[in-house]
Amino acid sequence: MSDGTNGAPERFAIGISFGNTSSSIARINPEGKPEVIANEEGDRQIPSVLSYIDGEEYHGTQAKAQLVRNSQNTVAYFRDYLGKDFKSIDATPCHNSAHPQPHESTVAFSIVDSTNETPSTVTVSEIATRHLRRLKQSASDYLGKEVNAAVITVPTDFSDAQREALTASAKAAGLEVLQLIHEPVAAALAYDARPEATVTDKLVVVADLGGTRSDAAVLACRGGMYSILATAHDYELGGASLDKIIIDHFAKEFIKKHKTDPRENARGLAKLKLEGEAARKTLSLGTNASLSIESLADGIDFGSTVNRTRYELLSGKTFAQFTGLIEQVIQKAGLDVLDIDEVIFAGGASHTPKIAQLARNIFSEKTKILAPSTFTGAINPSELAPRGAAIQASLIQEFEQEDIEQSIHPMVTATPHLKNAIGVEFTTGETVEFQPLLNTETALPARRVAQYNAPKAGGDVFIRVCEGVREIKVTKPEPKPKEEKPKTEEDEDDSDFDSDEDEEEEIREIVWKTEKPIAELAVKGVKAGSKVELMVHVNADLGLQITAREVGGQNAVRGAVQAA
């Protein structure tokens, strides 16, 4: 009927991962699961490339193909230039496409993007807007509904200026940015939002191995909340480094046969890059990849194959750099590999099986390595960030913008984190054991509940709540070492790691030591075979409330410990 509700259009949000190399869009499907959306061409990883021919705009894979013929009017690898001045950008990735130029206080590209011949200067913000507009269009077409808001992922080192520039670009593209979230956290969220996942306290390393850069972050995941403990970045390491190995391999083969270097010719290099990248991706799945390029150099057609073993041999050094980055970030966080509960591999280069296998060797058996080659339930590494963003988008979609801003305000996000773990000390005869209940780096206020077995005989029970610290205990050689350090060529990279482990056959394990007692409780008259429930609540001011009672029992022992 004539219902005149024509107020503000309803907000419809998606998650966007906007990368240097490729971007993805995701939404929450009606079943409540995150789902990465394919664009018109069926790509879920849409290359962040725009190309112009006679004023017509090409996007994604089509634009990427233009890197060979129309490189001057093709813009690629521009995400990191957003909100930066010309002096501070690294123009290397753009060597093969339109070159960045200084323009006022920002970066611009000079491209022929209309039907007239003269090139126009297009700022990187405008390029980002056009790119986001195409992504928005793809999502809207797929969903049959105008998308007008998004959660976008950004690297952890994105500055405020870059965030502002990205928000402005998105706004110009008709997207309200609900929130910018960090890529590693989005990846962790994507894993933790699976229905089978349970909320546990864990330390997670997120290795985001992208196309042109790699980042690693250590996250403390405590009761479903994430805090970043350390980050490490390598701006030169990425899928492109691996591509280069393949390219060099084939180029050498070509030189041997035909005495010319295809890399010296810009077009030849572009063709090699495109095909080399495809070959590298093939090698992540199969054991053999073939490459065939027509007219690679001097009109000579080239075809060859490479197998995975050869590729892995050639890439040993580069792989070691990836694992080195992971070790570096753990060291930066002041942790040990044994502390890490999960390693999440994200980003395109994470499909490479060898990298995950090498990481498997670094960590202990208990550590879960979440990569396609080591864990069958792994989520496609390329889809982690967009999925996380989509989950977050669905969570905050209903909120007012003001509400969101208040929630992500430093007043709310800056919280005290526990310095030492809080747990219970068990004394059985001579041995003293410590069981952590609240882990280190738990955001306060926090509350944890645990159940412990009562002594077999029942009776009165003693609970001693303590602060504990973990120590790495190194036991000297034994005939069959449980854990072994990978002794490959990356030895030179992790000298720091080696220092406390010169002997290769050591057993390293985590041992908890009581640091200082906090409180003592007694639960009296516990029945035999029953359990005792302990609840510890830590306030933001470090005060504690402790409650202990027999499960099913009426009488509880309560007490409070005042803040220091």
Add this chain to the structure above:
Amino acid sequence: MTTVQVVNVSLPALSEGWSAEKDFKAVGTLSAATQRNLEPVGPHFLAHARRKRHHRTFSEDERIQAQQNVKKTEEEEDDEISEDEDPMMLSRDAKDWKNQDHYAVLGITKYRWRATPEQIKRAHRKKVLRHHPDKKAALGDRDENDSFFKCIQKAHEILSDPVKRRQFDSVDEAADVEPPTKKEAAKGNFYKLWNRVFESEGRFSKIQPVPKLGDDNSTFEEVDNFYNFWYNFDSWRTFEYLDEDVPDDGESRDQKRQTEKKNANARRKRKVEDTARLRKLVDDCAAQDERIKKFRKAARADKDKKRLEKEAEAKRLAEEKEKARLEEEQRKKDAEEAAKAEREKNKKAKEAAKNATKKNKRVVKGSVKEVNYFADGEASASQVDSVLTDVELIMSKIDAEELAGLAERLTAAGKDAAAVKNVYAEESKRLVGAGKLKEGETKNF
């Protein structure tokens, strides 16, 4: 976060001699905490943010969240039951359904034409639950009067049929909003009051959404668009609902036809009246609309400005023309004067030349006289005549300059007869050489 960790470790037994008040003893404090930024991501963070912003503890937050969830479902169930039932309405006769307010019967007067089919359905269901005759009988209501239930059914029948509902909405006067009087609107509530009117009238529009009246800051285009819309209003309003009942007994076909005709006429008349009414309404509103005056004033000011500019331009052009004309005149005058001066000068020069020639002629003529016409002693008349004829002849053959030269030479010759004769001889010889004089034409030289 209330998941319970189950740890399969036995707690130690209480050692002898340990005792504390209420079995609890604080023996230490926690180490200082480190400040870190939480990542504002994920459902657990949102819960944390909620707790922190509203200063709730874990258990409070859980309770409030649970309560909110419960409330939501309850509200959905009984949101429309709030309207009271008028006892007058309850005793209505169902036969008089044409005059009943169907929305009031279903208890959705606050929605009226805005009510969605879903709301109507729910409202109907609720009313049926309350007023079903069987229920009444079960409650021991002796009345056995189910007329209101029939009213409910009729209301539902009409409102759930889109065509019938439109017919009823067309004549639903309770949904009409009376246009404000001039006095009311002048009090500064113009936009508020008229907006309500147009919102209610807008329900008849075939074109949705209907443009809004706007406010003081609306642009000319918006206001223009608004009035254009209302002056070209395309209404679906029909007046079938007010039709007289057509007798459906097969006997009086004529009467039936006549009623139908009457009804059609009445509908047409009402429609025309409605259109006129709406037009007057829009006229009234436009007359009171300050914005139109403002725009007119602005347009007039604009026009005036343009006219002034035009006039100034014309004036400037005229002045320029005048100036050009004056300059031209001055130039002409100057030229004339110059020409006149030139003429004078020429005249004078001519006269001077004439005088010089005269003088020279005199000198030439005199020269022969001075030398006594080349005669020794008294010259005879014929001699004089012949010499003078010769001199005249030479003079007629030469121009002013040559004459001047001749005169000069003659003056130099003075009274020497031979010299004078010589000069003449030379001159005649030159003239003969130039072909101006024939040999022997001069008798004396």
